[in-house]
Amino acid sequence: MANSAQAQKLVYLVTGGCGFLGEHVVRMLLQQEPRLHELRIFDLHLGPWLEELKTGPVQVTAIQGDVTQAHEVAAAMAGAHVVIHIAGLVDVFGRASPKTIHEVNVQGTQNVIEACVQTGTQFLVYTSSMEVVGPNIKGHPFYRGNEDTPYEAAHKHPYPRSKALAERLVLEANGRKVQGGLSLVTCALRPTGIYGEGHQIMRDFYHQGLRLGGRLFRAIPTSVEHGRVYVGNVAWMHVLVARELEPRAALMGGQVYFCYDKSPYKSYEDFNMEFLGPCGLRLVGTRPLLPYWLLVLLATLNALLQWLLRPLLLYAPLLNPYTLAVANTTFTVSTNKAQRHFGYEPLFSWEDSRTRTIRWVQALESSAR
Numbered sequence: 001m002a003n004s005a006q007a008q009k010l011v012y013l014v015t016g017g018c019g020f021l022g023e024h025v026v027r028m029l030l031q032q033e034p035r036l037h038e039l040r041i042f043d044l045h046l047g048p049w050l051e052e053l054k055t056g057p058v059q060v061t062a063i064q065g066d067v068t069q070a071h072e073v074a075a076a077m078a079g080a081h082v083v084i085h086i087a088g089l090v091d092v093f094g095r096a097s098p099k100t101i102h103e104v105n106v107q108g109t110q111n112v113i114e115a116c117v118q119t120g121t122q123f124l125v126y127t128s129s130m131e132v133v134g135p136n137i138k139g140h141p142f143y144r145g146n147e148d149t150p151y152e153a154a155h156k157h158p159y160p161r162s163k164a165l166a167e168r169l170v171l172e173a174n175g176r177k178v179q180g181g182l183s184l185v186t187c188a189l190r191p192t193g194i195y196g197e198g199h200q201i202m203r204d205f206y207h208q209g210l211r212l213g214g215r216l217f218r219a220i221p222t223s224v225e226h227g228r229v230y231v232g233n234v235a236w237m238h239v240l241v242a243r244e245l246e247p248r249a250a251l252m253g254g255q256v257y258f259c260y261d262k263s264p265y266k267s268y269e270d271f272n273m274e275f276l277g278p279c280g281l282r283l284v285g286t287r288p289l290l291p292y293w294l295l296v297l298l299a300t301l302n303a304l305l306q307w308l309l310r311p312l313l314l315y316a317p318l319l320n321p322y323t324l325a326v327a328n329t330t331f332t333v334s335t336n337k338a339q340r341h342f343g344y345e346p347l348f349s350w351e352d353s354r355t356r357t358i359r360w361v362q363a364l365e366s367s368a369r
């Protein structure tokens, strides 16, 4: 964004722009970034909804590509001013191998950084995750912490490990010289559990509840808080960071920001019921119906079955030792760093976020009939 003529004609590249968060970021950029001239959407799988975007004033370029292929990333990035790197393999269920998770999340991120350097793209926003911090393998609670709260981040699972490695690469790349001699400015956003329109796991819980006659069975104590943030607000934070990285490079470069909004602190299941309840589902039990040791046993059995069945079929249920530990460990954030550094305020109130998500679940209901 070297001069003001260019500043009015920005080219953005969004990797993973066809995923759950990516689609919201793409739509938000088109609504909220008036300086946008071209929006490139780079994804392994392109969505048909992209077609409707091509009729607007911004040039929308869909690029089918793989972040693990350095040449594809570099080709897509040539001439871009800003890259928002969202693409990732979000797998905590054992669907993909640890090697594949590493290739996509770590090598893919390294490829994005090298492409910035090669092509002279100066601004890089990376979608990290709360998981780079925790919950850790010791199950220590992180209660309403912020970016500076001390916490022993120790990971064994391939997904959080890969996100932590990738985040480090991004932060360490801040200040590297890019083609043309300018310095790369990077930062990382760490969403907690994202919810909202398009959230696959919410869809799975909804369908599971319907199969169980409109009931879900409580597994996690109400006292365990799990951080959640509305997808529209996460998207808004990405748009703001991408916009503010240039004028506030000295302050924001190399920084991490949790993504937060006014969503209430609740357990994972109680939070889901904010949306599933108004759609006719009921959470049975004021306390977990099964003792914790039995859940651990079931989760371990699932892991064993997954391993035994792997040569024949992919068995990847929601419950495994890792997902149980995450759901059963308090992890919530309370921070205003994004507000202090770049003026972030949530675009959607809790009431809006809730209503929008309920409407989306209700639409699932009518399409299921």
Ligand SMILES: NC(=O)C1=CN([C@@H]2O[C@H](COP(=O)(O)OP(=O)(O)OC[C@H]3O[C@@H](n4cnc5c(N)ncnc54)[C@H](O)[C@@H]3O)[C@@H](O)[C@H]2O)C=CC1
Residues within 6 Å of the ligand: 015, 016, 017, 018, 019, 020, 021, 022, 042, 043, 044, 045, 065, 066, 067, 068, 086, 087, 088, 089, 090, 104, 108, 127, 128, 129, 130, 163, 190, 191, 192, 193, 194, 195
């Ligand atoms: N869903 C959540 O609760 C959270 C997600 N995140 C992070 O946000 C990002 C987006 O997550 P979601 O939208 O939930 O996931 P998603 O699976 O819906 O979207 C990921 C997108 O990346 C694309 N992708 C995967 N591998 C690729 C490759 N090799 N090359 C190019 N594109 C590839 C997929 O096709 C997909 O469109 C991820 O980086 C994830 O780690 C962080 C915190 C919470």
Ligand SMILES: CC(C)CCC[C@@H](C)[C@H]1CC[C@H]2[C@@H]3[C@H](O)CC4=CC(=O)CC[C@]4(C)[C@H]3CC[C@]12C
Residues within 6 Å of the ligand: 090, 092, 128, 129, 130, 131, 192, 193, 194, 201, 219, 220, 226, 268, 318, 319, 322, 323, 324, 326, 327
């Ligand atoms: C009754 C079971 C024990 C309930 C299982 C719920 C789990 C499937 C989910 C509970 C917490 C979720 C994770 C959390 O929100 C943080 C995440 C951040 C990410 O970056 C990716 C997704 C996830 C790991 C998310 C995945 C599903 C849960 C483990």
